[in-house]
Amino acid sequence: MLKLGLTIGLLLVGTSTTFAQGDVVAGEALFGQRCQVCHLIGEGATNKVGPQLNGVVGATVARLPDYSYSPALIKANAGDRIWTVTDLRRYMFLPKKLFPGTKMTFWGQRDPVQLSDLVAYLQSFAADGTRIEPAP
Numbered sequence: 001m002l003k004l005g006l007t008i009g010l011l012l013v014g015t016s017t018t019f020a021q022g023d024v025v026a027g028e029a030l031f032g033q034r035c036q037v038c039h040l041i042g043e044g045a046t047n048k049v050g051p052q053l054n055g056v057v058g059a060t061v062a063r064l065p066d067y068s069y070s071p072a073l074i075k076a077n078a079g080d081r082i083w084t085v086t087d088l089r090r091y092m093f094l095p096k097k098l099f100p101g102t103k104m105t106f107w108g109q110r111d112p113v114q115l116s117d118l119v120a121y122l123q124s125f126a127a128d129g130t131r132i133e134p135a136p
């Protein structure tokens with residue numbers, strides 16, 4: 001609870017362009033509840049209903065040759081669109097708003113602190129599935 005209070009405090013003092021550093025442990029729990037039904041992440045992660053998510057933050061949209069993406073994401077890939085933190089937040093908030101026609105049918109993650117936590121968790125995995133130590 002103290003941790004949550006601190007995170008909210010950080011969010012409030014932050015400017016509109018910066019986000020509080022998310023909590024990787026909280027993000028892991030959220031991933032288990034909201035994402036894992038369709039996505040795997042970590043060493044040996046394979047594609048399920050959705051693509052595996054190793055190293056997705058900062059990577060090109062639709063980066064995997066062995067996953068069958070929707071035309072909406074393939075188009076973004078053709079335009080060299082990158083998964084920025086901002087776009088990931090927008091996608092998790094409401095997938096079809098960022099990429100109309102995406103086949104990710106997810107009801108959306110609205111809480112800004114939880115979005116930060118999920119991004120921090122995604123950021124903690126390198127493209128090969130190994131863990132990255134968070135920046136100090």
Ligand code: HEC
Pocket residue numbers: 031034035036037038039049050051053056060061062063064068069070072073088092101102103104105106109118
């Ligand atoms: C009901 C299944 C489902 C759930 C739940 C779901 N996703 Fe997805 N996700 C998909 C599918 C399917 C795609 C492929 C979208 C496409 O091709 O349009 C996708 C695509 C993605 C991508 C793009 C990956 C890439 O290679 O470009 C990211 C990032 C992502 N999901 C993150 C998440 C996160 C984080 C959560 C939890 C907050 C989540 N998803 C919940 C099914 C799901």
